[in-house]
Amino acid sequence: MESFLTPKQKQILEWIEEYLRTHQTMPSRREIALGLGLSSPATIQQHIEALEKKGYLKRGENRGSRALQWTARSKKLFTAIQATPARPVDELESVDSIPLLGSIAAGYPIEVFPDAREVKIPLQLFSSPGGPTIRKEDTFVLTVRGDSMIEDGIHSGDWVILKKASRARSGETVAALHNGEATLKRYHPSKDGVELHPANPAYPVIRVNPEDRFEIQGILVGVIRRYS
Numbered sequence: 001m002e003s004f005l006t007p008k009q010k011q012i013l014e015w016i017e018e019y020l021r022t023h024q025t026m027p028s029r030r031e032i033a034l035g036l037g038l039s040s041p042a043t044i045q046q047h048i049e050a051l052e053k054k055g056y057l058k059r060g061e062n063r064g065s066r067a068l069q070w071t072a073r074s075k076k077l078f079t080a081i082q083a084t085p086a087r088p089v090d091e092l093e094s095v096d097s098i099p100l101l102g103s104i105a106a107g108y109p110i111e112v113f114p115d116a117r118e119v120k121i122p123l124q125l126f127s128s129p130g131g132p133t134i135r136k137e138d139t140f141v142l143t144v145r146g147d148s149m150i151e152d153g154i155h156s157g158d159w160v161i162l163k164k165a166s167r168a169r170s171g172e173t174v175a176a177l178h179n180g181e182a183t184l185k186r187y188h189p190s191k192d193g194v195e196l197h198p199a200n201p202a203y204p205v206i207r208v209n210p211e212d213r214f215e216i217q218g219i220l221v222g223v224i225r226r227y228s
Helices: 007-023 029-036 041-053 072-083
Strands: 057-059 068-070 095-105 117-122 139-145 159-164 173-178 181-190 193-197 206-208 214-224
Touching (some): 007 029, 007 041, 007 214, 041 057
Antiparallel strands (some): 095 117, 159 214, 173 214, 193 206
């Protein structure tokens, strides 16, 4: 069972964990939607179903709105997070200069990869608890343009940190070239082909046809937002 979490799925789990500690009960889907400022409970339901498939949530015997329960996997995740002491960014060992290759559309595809420049990023912040640190030679950064991934917590102007890869698992967010243009979307393969899903209902699913030129170039591992 896949354990990869998108930024939005991780945010939802963290919000539920905080709500549970405060109220001693699981929130409803509507409460999660309101708490995270998402458009509707229907949007939350999609994320909940994905988290169930990945083993982080499960249904209780009661099928009501508060029937969600933690699993051993989600308990292990939060135990690892709580056991890891916070460290100031300037004390992190792996602050590396990695290439900012250009911009990528989180909307309709646009061209990408102009001349690169280097940016300094603490890659340890984007490694899994207890797992290996991401290596600078495997990583690159793109600037997001557009809002089609906004419900996954990815906004226009954000920097997305991507691990170089030519393959991805279903549900992972990828930077992909589709007929020579680059886009940032969730990757969903099937026996009928590949679909690239936005995280904003205002945008259509991109369907990759057999005759199309399609190439995955990286998998999302982190997001950095600048507020100035």
